Amino acid sequence: MEQASIVPRISGTDRVAAARIIEAARAEDRRMLGIEAFDILKAYGIPVVNTRFAKTVEEAVNAAEDIGYPLVMKVVSPQISHKSDIGGIRLPLHNSAEVKAAYYDMMESISKKMPEASLEGVQLQPMLSGGREVILGMVHDPTFGPMLMFGLGGIYVEILKDVRFAIAPVDEREARDLITGIKTYPLLAGVRGAKASDINALVDIILRVSEFVCDFPEIEEFEINPMMVFEEGKGALAVDMRLVLKW
Structure with missing residues (x-):
């Protein structure tokens, strides 16, 4: 070298x-x-890919509508670096109903798996x-x-x-x-x-x-x-x- x-x-x-x-x-x-x-x-x-941050499910839906479907949702937490290992990535999401369901399910399941993690929200990106x-x-x-x-x-x-x-x-x-x-x-x-x-x-x-x-x-x-x-x-x-x- x-x-x-x-x-x-x-x-x-x-x-x-x-x-x-x-x-x-x-x-x-x-x-x-x-x-x-x-x-x-x-x-x-x-x-960088178009990325929006959302703290609440309402913000997530609004961001999703702006980005367009299909899209990807990823958890945002300083304690979680490898999101896929903890179920912190959901895709593909095709409409607002799927965005809401993914948001609630992700927050609930990750809170149970990693109660010490601070879940700040989610980031949304278009599917590439x-x-x-x-x-x-x-x-x-x-x-x-x-x-x-x-x-x-x-x-x-x-x-x-x-x-x-x-x-x-x-x-x-x-x-x-x-x-x-x-x-x-x-x-x-x-x-x-x-x-x-x-x-x-x-x-x-x-x-x-x-x-x-x-x-x-x-x-x-x-x-x-x-x-x-x-x-x-x-x-x-x-x-x-x-x-x-x-x-």
């Missing part, structure tokens, strides 16, 4: 806006950022189709500092464990090597007549994440999973993420 090179800053990033969000979490003695972390991605020019799930993350190594990680997302992460690492910051060549270096890269490149994924969009996002994690050494862990990448020319969207600060 080569030492990371010095790379120029990317245009269209707002470090000050991201710093305000992280400082607010620090002031509240919170290590894990919630839905506000999506605003950090936006500050660094990383595209036609893309592939990838994972993009960072862990802070005590020797090398921020280590970027890339691989196929969703179930493939646990089953295949097909990921690559690189020391941040990375340049465009190193970002592209992260992508092409995974064993399952042919799935992204397009095999057996399948359309190729938007590799250039992924390269740009990796460069922006690289700059972000280097700007904030107080980040212990960072993960976008999944990132939905669509066919060539159609970009990618961050769907879910977690961000953990150092003590």
Whole structure:
């Protein structure tokens, strides 16, 4: 593994806006950022899926009507990082009745499974189709500092464990090597007549994440999973993420 090179800053990033969000979490003695972390991605020019937060079932229904159906509902809790493990994801929801039922059932079942969890509400997002799930993350190594990680997302992460690492910051060549270096890269490149994924969009996002994690050494862990990448020319969207600060 080569030492990371010095790379120029990317245009269209707002470090000050991201710093305000992280400082607010620090002031509240919170290590894990919630839905506000999506605003950090936006500050660094990383595209995110349309996401609405709702504290009540009424707000959830209103948000759902604005987003449109079908959609996904996810629980929001600082104590819950892996939502699917606790039944904190419901999909697909096709109308307001299903939104209400999912909201009440989710709150009741999770309260029984994790009575210590603070359930702040839910986030709602449109159902996405036609893309592939990838994972993009960072862990802070005590020797090398921020280590970027890339691989196929969703179930493939646990089953295949097909990921690559690189020391941040990375340049465009190193970002592209992260992508092409995974064993399952042919799935992204397009095999057996399948359309190729938007590799250039992924390269740009990796460069922006690289700059972000280097700007904030107080980040212990960072993960976008999944990132939905669509066919060539159609970009990618961050769907879910977690961000953990150092003590």
